[in-house]
Amino acid sequence: MATRKTLTVSLTPELERFVASRVSSGKFVSASEVVREGLRILEEREARREAELARLRGEVRVGLEQARAGRLVDADEVFEELERRTVAAPDDR
Numbered sequence: 781m782a783t784r785k786t787l788t789v790s791l792t793p794e795l796e797r798f799v800a801s802r803v804s805s806g807k808f809v810s811a812s813e814v815v816r817e818g819l820r821i822l823e824e825r826e827a828r829r830e831a832e833l834a835r836l837r838g839e840v841r842v843g844l845e846q847a848r849a850g851r852l853v854d855a856d857e858v859f860e861e862l863e864r865r866t867v868a869a870p871d872d873r
Contacts, residue, residue: 789815799811799814799815802814
C-alpha cells in the first residue's frame with residue numbers, strides 16, 4: 781500500500797460545498813477521496829494534452845522536412861480544398 785501524507789488545502793466555499801455534496805451523494809466516502817479523484821482526472825487530462833502536443837509537434841516536424849525537401853503545396857490549392865470541404869460538410873451549428 782502506498783504511503784499517504786497529509787496535505788492541508790484551502791477551498792473556496794463553492795468547492796467546499798461541491799466536495800461535501802459528492803460525499804453526501806454516497807459516491808465517495810470522504811473529502812480526501814473526492815480530491816484524489818479530481819487530481820487523477822487532472823493528471824489524465826494533462827497526460828492527454830502532452831500526448832496531443834507531441835503528436836502535433838511530430839506533424840509539424842514532418843511538414844518542415846517536406847518543405848525543406850521541396851514537397852510543397854500551393855496555398856491557393858490548400859484554401860480551395862478547405863473551402864470544398866467546408867461546403868461539403870454538414871452544418872454543425
